[in-house]
Amino acid sequence: MSSIYQHFRPEEKEFIDQVLEWKRESAEMYAPKLTDFLDPREQEIVRAVVGTQDESAVAFFGGTVHSERKRAYICPAYFTPEDKDFEIALYEVSYPDKFVSISHPHVLGSLMGLGLRRGKFGDILTDGKRFQFLAAEEVGSYIELNFNQVGKTPVTLNKVSFDQAFIQEEEWREASTTVSSLRLDAILSAFTKQSRQKVQALIKGGLVKVNWKQVENPAFECTEGDVFSVRGAGRAKLLTIEGKTKKEKWRIILGIIK
Structure with a gap:
């Protein structure tokens, strides 16, 4: 099991344990497990934990083609759920x-x-x-x-x-920039074009989410794939960490909601 945990952050362990339990229940009872709506990060964890290597499989549906939040349907690999099965x-x-x-x-x-x-x-x-x-x-x-x-x-x-259903389709634009570190306050300063000091106040004030969870620590270490939401400033995603420049800065590519 440790091999699963090492791919995720320590604070995600509790949710991983929950997913392992869902998978076990489905496999032992030869019955599907329908979850609540999950945010995209949780969906990513479910997909990684359930996998497609054994008897279990997982499908997702949120009601529309562009749904962000979706229910997961964990079931025997031979079964393909229909939209109505997601209730x-x-x-x-x-x-x-x-x-x-x-x-x-x-x-x-x-x-x-x-x-x-x-x-x-x-x-x-x-x-x-x-x-x-x-x-x-x-x-x-x-x-x-x-x-x-x-x-x-x-x-x-x-x-x-x-x-x-109303169509909700987000368009992202890419922006290449450099940051002094991969700390949350440094990344958000580059995204919002505000000073580190102002960004730290936003983070400590509970106005920032990383992967749909509130984060109040400016020193939070960011990694590729993280999605940021800043109240009043919109959303961004850390698409790529390209490495360091000669001046020891990190070159990154952000995806920003248009």
Whole structure:
């Protein structure tokens, strides 16, 4: 098992243990295991741990082609799940948009206010004005009964089919730059074009996520594949670490959301 852990960060051990348990349950009972919605980093871990080398396989689906958050379906390798096996519902939020406006954080905040785990919800989609969200079917009736306002705005929910989902496609642009170290504050300073001091304040203030988890340590060591989210500044990904320059700086390539 140690060979699995060495490929990931120490703080990811607990989730790896959870995935190993899911895999064991599925294999021993010859039955599929459907998880909650997972962020892309968690999906990466599940894919690596379950693998395709033995009797187990894993498939992912989040409701749409471009879904970021997806449920994992761990099952015997001979089985190929269909979309319906992932038990996902798509809801459209209706509200008086001529008189009020709501935003992605408002919708997420109201969903979390229902007392359910974040894992019960997938992506929140928008066409700029209207909103939709994906949710686990097992909590559907509870959501339909209790989700009746966003902030102070009264809303109603309509269950719609996946082919009515708003298309959310992110475009990344590449940017080559140099940084003095691979610390989080150095990388984010290059990404946001702000001073290390300002970036450190953002990190310590809880406004930064790495791989969808809040990180408050400016000295956090970054590696290829890490995805950064900075409140108010958007998202970036550390695509490549190209090595050191003659002046001992790290040359990196960032992917930045357009």
